[in-house]
Amino acid sequence: MKVDWTTFWPKIVEALGETIIMVILTLLIASMIGIGIGLMFFVTREGNILENKTVFSILNILVNVIRPIPFIILLVAVSPLTRTLMGTTIGTMAAVFPMTIAASFAIARVVESNLVSIQPGVIEAAQAMGANPVQIIFTVLIPEALGPLILGLTFITVALIDFSAMAGTVGGGGLGAIAMSYGYQRFDTSVMVVTIVILIVLAQGAQYLGNYLSRFFLRR
């Protein structure tokens, strides 16, 4: 009853493609949202360029309302929205939406913690030159924190590779789902090993790329 590897390989290849698509898609959208929220966190912080207690508190609460919710429950909770946005609540694409929400909020926190270590002097210098908040965000905050930011996003990427297994819950594909349903649930160690090795290779690749880029942008 173990899988027949001759027919199983194509399935793995397909799943690899699904994982990559899920991770990249989630990462792209979540980065945009997450970096946005993270920046908002930072700029509305006490003593910062757009100091705003109300906005900061609202964001802070919002993010922390979503983050502790177990993913499966989040998935169910947002399913009406998923249906509206993606047309369905099942399948790989339907998993991307709740994954994106979870990842966005995680990224927001990572971005926030990376931004606080920017030297306040350079922000001041930009302000003194008349830069508006948007300019400060794009020309100072992001570039100055790029090294650690990339490491942070790499962290999230590897987490997403792990996380993408959750897609299986709603009938989505991907290597993680295969590892779960063909390996774990069927007690088939060979499938587990193969899929996880591929997941690990993916993660290593992402990490190498992240390390390389962060070193490049860190200039240190």
Next chain:
Amino acid sequence: MKVDWTTFWPKIVEALGETIIMVILTLLIASMIGIGIGLMFFVTREGNILENKTVFSILNILVNVIRPIPFIILLVAVSPLTRTLMGTTIGTMAAVFPMTIAASFAIARVVESNLVSIQPGVIEAAQAMGANPVQIIFTVLIPEALGPLILGLTFITVALIDFSAMAGTVGGGGLGAIAMSYGYQRFDTSVMVVTIVILIVLAQGAQYLGNYLSRFFLRR
């Protein structure tokens, strides 16, 4: 049949206790290990005080071998170890071990990305005063990065609150497990809402504490 709240509350209170124990215990142990590995990442980095390509690469690969593995599979994979160490693979304490592994490696990455933004000048100053690597770690690296480090650990804490639900699926209990079994699996929205509200309150509390401490140590 929905739950009977008069008898259900004690269960929730008990679960809250379990969640808190799981999260705090995991956080404590994982912080020690994770900060340790994160520091090793940083100090063995190219151009750093204990530059060592071999150690860096080994750690890098090790961490990325573990992180992309879906948590449930990790849990099964380490269960022999869990049994040896904790005497059992089920229950709250048994959940702590795999959670600690996962959290340690996540913390290691967070720590690494926070350390890279330390001004190299202060490390140099300590070196110039004859500080040895251990002294540099405890008197420069950790205190100088403490603000963002605390934010990073807060991030992990909130993630652990979410995560403890997954660990709960192996009999570990906790609010997440209640949300899953009485709420999700039994389609009882009231249970879901109550448990998740409590989880959110926990997360908010952790975040407020983290924000407060980080601001205190950031001196900015």
Next chain:
Amino acid sequence: SSSAEGNDEKLVKLGVSSADGPVWDLLVEKAKSEGINLEIIELVDWQLPNDALVNGEIDINAFQHLAFLSQYNVQRDANLVPIGSSFVGPKGLYSEKYNEISEIPNGASVAISNDPANMGLDLSLLESAGLIELKDGVGIFGTTEDVTNNPKKLEINAMNAQQTPRALEDVALSAIYNSIAGRAGIDPNNVLYENDPLSIEGLPYVNVFAVRAEDVENETYKKVATLIQDPEIKEAYKKDTAGQGEVVDVSVKDLKQTLERLMNE
């Protein structure tokens, strides 16, 4: 820690699927009046309770049907045996959009469970409903790979068992235990086709109390397994599942035979 000895003082650890929640509280009460200190360990996941049983971390588990148990025994080379039956309930094919199986259009999507035992059952439901054909002799653990004929070109989506009721809105047809459908608030009239749980084909899907082989004669454990037949518990379970599930009493002999058969498939 656990013990194989049937001692009244001893704690008996019973691993259950948390989905069946309240019934177990009643069982604990009943056990207490019999002098048995029963501890319920709720497990959301379905894979670990058997490992835990094999390793002696729990004494009995009651979350799986024979089909699932047989699969575990085979794959893990384990020897867990049933000492009593618990619940059973029909599983049906539900739809919110259609009233007849024949109305299901070409290319429609169908939601089934992704765990091996339930997937096999769901596929066999689809087969008996005349929607697909499965490979000959596929047994009860068929997978989507075993579909040999799919005249309506149905798109079969496998997902978590708890997710099939939730996906109902997005699919033409969804395989759901009637008991769960009740809890999920699905109109029982939406069932287009259901199986008979107590037929020969249904027997593999009777949930059982399982123990390690060496404990098969443990009186305390046996007692626990029979306590479920208490009328009060039976009633409670019926109520919990909106009448869709029931506690059944299948002889241990039949259970063992069925398990044997399944393991040889």
Next chain:
Amino acid sequence: MIKFDKVTKTFGSDGQEVHAVKDVSLTINKGEIFGIIGFSGAGKSTLLRLVNLLERPTFGKIIVNEKEISTISQTELRKLRSRIGMIFQSFNLLSSRNVAGNIAYPLKLAKVPKDKRDERVEELLRFVGLEDKVNKYPEQLSGGQKQRVGIARALATSPDILICDEATSALDPETTEEILNLLKKVNKEYDITILLITHEMHVIRSICSRVAVMEDGKVIEQGNVYDIFSNPQSKTTRNFISSVLNDNLSPRLLDRLHREHSGNIYRLIFTGGVSSKPIISQIAKKYNLDFNIMYGSIHELQDQLYGNLIVELIGTDSIVKEAVNELREIVEVKEVLGSESRLDHVLA
């Protein structure tokens, strides 16, 4: 024009208050180069940072180009700031941009088109002598190179007002002179108002027209550079000036002079114009005295000569006395006694 009207800036809150700037009123006219001097921690940087509202005043009004800046809108403030070039004490370069990128940054903010930007950057790079560092990142630069990037960046958009916090502190004397000449040039040619802080009194001497002296948050003295230098009122000011005027003999040397020279030692203080009369030789001939110039200096200050010399008058006491009396009619004369360790003993 920059006007401080009773400005106070307090850091921290109750118990821990630091009054960095206290009730300062000051007017810097359009087109002038105004210097601020004072002890470390006197509040100079804070005062400067109030000009473009990097710090908000706790009390008082600050008027820049006819506008009370603490009341203007954010948009107006940004517009104003873009017309104010600032050189920071700690440089504050963007570590993610190379030298060219840092200098181009304000031009980018001002939406100057790429080709013009490149042209201007090249021009500035040439000026600050960093053509060969164009692609280097701040951490690859020496202290002075970073400071020069900061200067070039502040000048990039040809601002109306330039505020410089220790703009030449990390520079060698020759580079400093070049930078000062540039500042003078931009000040003249474009009528740029320059407000600068410095610890180097020769910077004040060579480019400022007016100067304010700060102590403990307050402006204790202000005025024309020539007046302040030639007639300082406070002890602080005198000490500062003496550092550049070289009119301050070490006690040891003074003792040696007294020991080795039998004559009477006097300090002659020359101010505006007087120095260009041959008084010493005339008096020497008239009274048949000998003058021995031992120490001191005569400087150029705002196109005037100014300074003091310590001289020994060799002759009989009575003749020396007569000669000193005649000298007193032309220049200020002070007798130098025992140990004159500080200018303040003489002038006090």
Next chain:
Amino acid sequence: MIKFDKVTKTFGSDGQEVHAVKDVSLTINKGEIFGIIGFSGAGKSTLLRLVNLLERPTFGKIIVNEKEISTISQTELRKLRSRIGMIFQSFNLLSSRNVAGNIAYPLKLAKVPKDKRDERVEELLRFVGLEDKVNKYPEQLSGGQKQRVGIARALATSPDILICDEATSALDPETTEEILNLLKKVNKEYDITILLITHEMHVIRSICSRVAVMEDGKVIEQGNVYDIFSNPQSKTTRNFISSVLNDNLSPRLLDRLHREHSGNIYRLIFTGGVSSKPIISQIAKKYNLDFNIMYGSIHELQDQLYGNLIVELIGTDSIVKEAVNELREIVEVKEVLGSESRLDHVLA
């Protein structure tokens, strides 16, 4: 003792190489105060950072206290470093420690017991005048205050060697003088070797015994401060010295002097001792000339007087010529022509 033996330091790799220090050989004797001057980017900081191996030399040997430092073990290196105090150009204070914590830090590393540590910190705080800032964090300090914390920190463990990178650049003249006096004192009392970089020539003048001039990575001149000041060999050195000697008339003023004064203008250069003879008045009387002292200064340099004066000689051309000839026997005399914009025109 610090000895550089053909030391070269190159940053970056192929194509992008920066030769910060080139083939430098230099010996700093035990107990001396040695100054390094040079243009911004000349390689001074890099040279300094080689002393405690914050930078590793690309070629060459560096010997500190009889040991070739690039070959010693990490433990020995740390021990050596703990005996070398360093003041950084950019302060490098620990932002997570307050003023007291920063100063106590090296003492903590050296495992000095708490009570002794507190005592020493208090003493140092008093010395650098930061008693009231003891609990402040670096970002709450002014530039000069940060620098003073850096100085106190470097002195905390009473090191054998002190290396200072622009240790007084952010300080006002009076505080600078105090710090310099302290350095002189520790140098004398504890025989501490001090290697310092500065842009302020008066720092060199007031505390250094020897000085090296760097240009483009190389040491182009080195020697006794008096010799270098009174007889600079290279153009760079001359320019640096002129910045402090005030012997450099602006072309505009010179033109004015020439216009306003009919007489002949000469520069008289006094070196060691000569200045304490009443030559000017003697010559004036002898030739019945008038001297008009227009500009210049006479300084104290390592207990000697040294300087130059620009004087107008008023008299008939032939008498002036004779007088100048006699003056030439006693002091160096140069005629000051048209526009003398730079000292190098005169001395070259």
